[in-house]
Amino acid sequence: MSLADLFHNRAVADQLTALLAGGKLVHAFLFIGGKDSRLQIGKELAKAILCESPAQGDSCGACVSCRKFDHGNHEDFLYLDLETAPGNAKTQIGVDAVELLQEQLKLKPFGARHAVLIEEAHLLNTAAQNKLLKTLEEPAGDSVIILLAEKKDALLPTVLSRCSTYYLEDEQTQPDEEMLALAKSFLAVCADSPLFYRRRDCIKPLLDEKGKPREKAAEFLQTLELLLREALLLPYGAQRSSLTRDWTAFERIREKMDQQAIARAVEAAEEAGRCIRLGYNTGYTLKQLCLSL
Numbered sequence: 001m002s003l004a005d006l007f008h009n010r011a012v013a014d015q016l017t018a019l020l021a022g023g024k025l026v027h028a029f030l031f032i033g034g035k036d037s038r039l040q041i042g043k044e045l046a047k048a049i050l051c052e053s054p055a056q057g058d059s060c061g062a063c064v065s066c067r068k069f070d071h072g073n074h075e076d077f078l079y080l081d082l083e084t085a086p087g088n089a090k091t092q093i094g095v096d097a098v099e100l101l102q103e104q105l106k107l108k109p110f111g112a113r114h115a116v117l118i119e120e121a122h123l124l125n126t127a128a129q130n131k132l133l134k135t136l137e138e139p140a141g142d143s144v145i146i147l148l149a150e151k152k153d154a155l156l157p158t159v160l161s162r163c164s165t166y167y168l169e170d171e172q173t174q175p176d177e178e179m180l181a182l183a184k185s186f187l188a189v190c191a192d193s194p195l196f197y198r199r200r201d202c203i204k205p206l207l208d209e210k211g212k213p214r215e216k217a218a219e220f221l222q223t224l225e226l227l228l229r230e231a232l233l234l235p236y237g238a239q240r241s242s243l244t245r246d247w248t249a250f251e252r253i254r255e256k257m258d259q260q261a262i263a264r265a266v267e268a269a270e271e272a273g274r275c276i277r278l279g280y281n282t283g284y285t286l287k288q289l290c291l292s293l
């Protein structure tokens with residue numbers, strides 16, 4: 001595997017390759033996305049950074065460094081996540097983990113530099129993040145720190161400002177809580193009432209948003225689609241996901257909307273998502289959605 005093999009998040013992989021090829025490596029990267037996507041890109045970047053004969057900004061796959069990396073025993077590759085963090089904190093990564101990392105970074109690397117991968121950086125507690133600041137600013141030697149996180153909200157602005165940040169697309173992203181709540185109440189309103197204005201009022205917050213209504217709407221539609229697809233599969237014995245497990249209204253909505261109505265709703269949500277991506281008016285698209293459910 002190399003950066004060139006990543007078909008998902010191709011654009012980000014290409015940007016990284018260009019950076020490496022141009023010798024413009026930065027000291028701190030942050031990748032925001034789902035676990036699979038971020039781990040994949042983080043590891044391939046680390047491998048390319050450590051490679052002894054990188055070809056056009058990518059790992060060669062054949063040198064000693066690449067082979068060690070593939071075997072999981074590269075001395076200059078340091079990895080930290082909640083599970084491997086020292087101490088017995090089970091919900092967050094504490095300051096002792098960062099201190100240990102800093103000790104390791106003081107040692108001379110075998111090759112040109114260390115590459116550090118911090119997975120679940122959103123679980124670093126405040127003290128740990130503060131401790132990490134200095135390393136992000138002036139990493140020992142030529143080392144590169146790669147942070148992987150689910151969302152950026154949990155990271156301090158001082159950490160964010162020191163990293164080159166990339167947002168990854170996931171096959172299936174865990175929606176944010178607020179959006180999930182909105183999609184759930186919208187679905188409940190749709191199941192309960194055919195009245196257009198009630199549906200429209202429910203999703204008004206998306207359009208009132210001073211920030212980015214288009215992005216919000218896209219996120220909303222993705223979340224809605226996830227819920228609807230789950231509803232569609234329920235009669236076939238599918239397990240409830242973490243999105244709906246504690247949602248008591250789900251059964252009631254399932255009863256009110258028959259299988260055909262749910263299938264139509266999935267199509268409507270998909271179509272609306274496509275319109276948003278194509279640049280159609282956000283308000284108009286959402287209005288059409290309200291009418292067609």
Ligand SMILES: [Zn+2]
Pocket residue numbers: 051052053054059060061062063064065066
């Ligand atoms: Zn190599």
